[in-house]
Amino acid sequence: MAKRKNPGVTGLVIGAIVVGIVVGIIIVNPRYSPAVNVEVDSKDIAYNHAEGAIARVNKAKVSHILISYKTAKSPTPGLKDKNRTEEQARKLAEEIWAKYREAEAADKDKVWKELQAQYNEDKEPHTEYDVTPEAGWIQEFKDIGLTTAVGAARITMPPGKYGYHVIRRIE
Numbered sequence: 001m002a003k004r005k006n007p008g009v010t011g012l013v014i015g016a017i018v019v020g021i022v023v024g025i026i027i028v029n030p031r032y033s034p035a036v037n038v039e040v041d042s043k044d045i046a047y048n049h050a051e052g053a054i055a056r057v058n059k060a061k062v063s064h065i066l067i068s069y070k071t072a073k074s075p076t077p078g079l080k081d082k083n084r085t086e087e088q089a090r091k092l093a094e095e096i097w098a099k100y101r102e103a104e105a106a107d108k109d110k111v112w113k114e115l116q117a118q119y120n121e122d123k124e125p126h127t128e129y130d131v132t133p134e135a136g137w138i139q140e141f142k143d144i145g146l147t148t149a150v151g152a153a154r155i156t157m158p159p160g161k162y163g164y165h166v167i168r169r170i171e
Contacts, residue, residue, distance in 0.1 A: 052152025
């Protein structure tokens with residue numbers, strides 16, 4: 001009687017076959033669908049700086065929501081929370097971005113104006129800006145304005161000297 005050299009190999013082969021059959025049934029079975037959680041709170045959506053990014057253009061029209069904080073290089077006079085930290089300002093900017101992002105396409109303009117009215121700490125909350133490489137805006141503002149797709153919104157990262165700008169490109 002010959003002695004087996006590796007009795008575990010047979011067990012591994014049988015195990016692989018069983019796993020293959022189970023995976024095959026799951027993949028081929030048209031009634032199988034994995035559980036999906038479709039309810040997502042805007043606070044659970046992590047800001048994605050690449051979302052809405054495009055190659056740099058030479059001209060854009062944008063509007064923004066400025067969120068300042070107490071230690072910004074030039075905190076705005078419109079700072080609504082005089083004790084807001086940079087981390088709190090960033091979190092608020094990301095929440096604003098998420099609310100805009102989640103809005104239905106038909107409601108985006110209305111939602112943006114409401115967010116501006118509620119959160120913008122700029123002296124003129126609904127102003128539209130022409131952005132070019134030569135424009136007199138801070139570099140972070142120009143960089144985001146010129147690299148954002150029409151209809152998308154992005155946040156200046158790092159913040160500019162006034163704070164975080166949530167910038168929406170209009171055209």
